[in-house]
Structure formats: C-alpha cells, structure tokens
Amino acid sequence: MYLINLLYVNNTNIPAWVMCLIAVCISVSFCLIGLFVFKKLLTHSFNKANNDCISLSLGTVGLFSSVLISLIVINTWNSYNDTDTIVNAEARKVEDFYHLSQGMPEPIKSQLASDISEYIEVVTKEEWPAMVANEAIPDKARLIIIRSRERLLHYKTNDLVIANTESKLLDRISELFDARRDRTLATKNHVPPVIWAVMFLSGFLTIAISYLYTAESFAMHLVSTGFISASLAATLFLIVIFGHPFQGRLRIEPTEMINFASQNLPHAIDFTTQGVTYKPNK
Secondary structure, three states: OHHHHHHHHHOOOOOHHHHHHHHHHHHHHHHHHHHHHHHHHOOOOOOHHHHHHHHHHHHHHHHHHHHHHHHHHHHHHHHHHHHHHHHHHHHHHHHHHHHHHOOOOOOHHHHHHHHHHHHHHHHHHHHHHHHHOOOOOOOHHHHHHHHHHHHHHOOOOOOHHHHHHHHHHHHHHHHHHHHHHHHHHHOOOOOOHHHHHHHHHHHHHHHHHHHHOOOOOHHHHHHHHHHHHHHHHHHHHHHHHHOOOOOOOOOOOOHHHHHHHHHHOOOOOOOEEOOEEOOOOO
C-alpha cells in the first residue's frame, strides 16, 4: 500500500478506480502467495480442532481492525470535506472582494481589480501546481493581498458611502488572509506514519490469523483469504485518497475561483498551468 500511495500521489492522470484495482490485485496476490507458502511449510501443524479458537481470535482481531480503519476513513473523509469547504470559502472571499471593489472610484477600482486578477492567476498557476506536487507554496499571493491592503489604507475620502465600502473591503482582505492561510495549512494534514503503521499491523494480524484456519477445501480457504485482503486493501486505499486532498486524480481543484474569473475576468487568465488544464464550468 505504501507503493500505491506513492503511485497515486505522483500520477495525477491515472483514474482512481484503476489505482484501487491495482492496489486490491497486488494485496490479494501477496496474501494468497503467502497462504500457499504457509500451508506448504506447515502442512501438519494445524487441524480442524483448532478452528473454534482461531475463529474467536480472527473475529476479535478483525473487529478491532475494522473499527480502527473505519474511524480513520471517516476522519480523513471529514478532513477532505473540510478542505474542500476551505477552498470554496477562499473563492467566495475573492468574489466578494472583487464585487465590493467595483464600488470604489478610479483609479483604485482598477488597481484592486488588477490585484484580484493577479491573485487568482498566482493561486491557479503557481500555488496549485506546487500543492499537487507537494512542494513549498510560494509567498507571492500573500504579498498581493498585502499590496491591496496598503492601497486601501492609504486611500482617503470624505464620501461616507465610499468610506463604508473601503471598510468592508478591509474586512474582506482580513478574511482572505485567513482563508488562504487555512488552505496552505490543509496541505500539511496527512495521515501520520504511526497511524499507517498501526493500520498495517492490524491488517497483517487479521490476514495472519486467517492463515491458521483449517478448511476442508484449500480453494475455499484461498477465496476467503482473498476476500479479507481485498476488503482491507480497498478500505486503506480510501484513506490514501482522502489523506491527499490536493494530489491524485480526485484532488480538490480551484473550480469556484476559476469559474468566477472566467465570468468576470475572461481575458485576464490562461487556465493552462504546468501540465494541468482547468476547465471552468460554463
């Protein structure tokens, strides 16, 4: 599964169902080969009299393994959804800031609109490819936000309506800072190695205990072990997907931000970025 994790993260164009099938096939193959070797080496070590004890152990270990892995799947799924919410919230802050900036007089109106256009371009063309590649995120977008804030802080007016709009824009700037920070922090939310180790140990113990079972038909033993290993592999693959929200085929993309830019800034941004082409919804 470690190799599948690397393959999924570093190959963004392979369909997730293909990766899942590969993970299941590899896991089942290894488990069945292990069972075959185990039975060949220890042919006379076990008999049906031990099946009751082995069934109890298998049920206990399997229960704890299933509960543990299920909780982690739910946690990573919730984290994936939270990250998607953070990304969409940032897009809404960008849209709110742009629409509010349209109520400002020239030349600051055009300056703020230019800042928003540049911010979206930097996020989609520089930050997102960096997140997909699991690299350090550049600081350019944050500096653009600071520049917009400085423009507003240095702008003076006696018009109460414009002053109110300026105050709201400063609030949106603060919210956009927070939204971008939350997104960058979400790139660091991966499943810790110790949790992976515990899950693998639980899965290994479940498969190992199933080897001890003595069935009348070796073929049936192979089938039952295959089912167990396939179920474990498929569940662990879900953790791989949800644990990497910005990598792989099912990664989260800046769709809302791109849709906004395509509708309001149609000539400002090229949505083809370093091998990744974003297609805004029409």
